[in-house]
Amino acid sequence: MKKQDMNRDWIATARTLSQALPYLQRYTGAIVVIKLGGHAMGSDEAMDDFARDVVLMRQVGVNPVVVHGGGPMINAMLDKLDIQSEFVNGKRVTDAATVEVVEMVLSGVVNKRIVQAINRQGGKAVGLSGKDANLMVCEQTNPDLGFVGTPSEMNPDVLHDLFANDTIPVIAPLGAGKDGETFNVNGDNAAGAIAAALKADRLLLLTDVAGVKGTSGDVMTELKAQQIRDLTASGVIAGGMIPKTETALNAIDGGVRAVVILDGRAPNACLLELFTEHGAGSLIRAD
Ligand SMILES: Nc1ncnc2c1ncn2[C@@H]1O[C@H](COP(=O)(O)OP(=O)(O)O)[C@@H](O)[C@H]1O
């Protein structure tokens, strides 16, 4: 490369860094909960990119917490085992056989894939589910959904211990009930409850669309609670987007400063959201 070109590259990098500096300072010590949905988990390279971003966040002083889903991976295993499954309002109807498969896939396979990817990028990740250290105690959501849980009591001390040890928690969305049951929790709902328990600065819900689309079909860069209620009532917000927006509203009520719904497959999605002026996806704040 010619010296002139090297200088130009260097100037561009320096400009990017100096622009990012105020944002890096703003997030020093911040808690950022990142929900990685099953549809946002791509190839091994995409997983490595995600892991690199999470490690970089930690290196600049942010406390990232990863909460993951894995719906498509659960579907694939249920298919192999010839177990039928259906969703009601974005939640899987979960019988006793299904909840075993859900735990096996989420805690056993998906969780460890993320932990390993972060560790390979030089981070120190520890995998948990909501059962560990009673992090997320659940109640049955609705008898019609079987073993689907709603977080009812959160004990986030274990996460603070991990932050103090420079460790990145990676959490599978399962919780224990008071009578020893295992509950399957929608990943978005779990991430929202964890973010609220931590009074997180940001909850990032990574998915496979650029953000929440409004009536015109365009992504809305900012949304208030009332707009979400209106778009849901009119059916513009539907399917898997319902638990996300529902989670966003509950998280904000629970003390999370802001929630962003964004495309996790876009390169450096989390870094662009946190460390640039324009951010990414749909930003949701209190009215
Ligand atoms: N108003 C909307 N804006 C954007 N996506 C929407 C909207 N309504 C429904 N969706 C659907 O929600 C999906 C995201 O939910 P889901 O597939 O459950 O994601 P994940 O697996 O990442 O949690 C989008 O791919 C889209 O098909």
Ligand SMILES: CC(=O)N[C@@H](CCC(=O)OP(=O)(O)O)C(=O)O
């Ligand atoms: C109750 C319920 O629906 N649980 C989800 C848990 C996984 C999840 O939420 O995965 P995504 O984030 O990839 O959708 C399920 O069984 O699919």
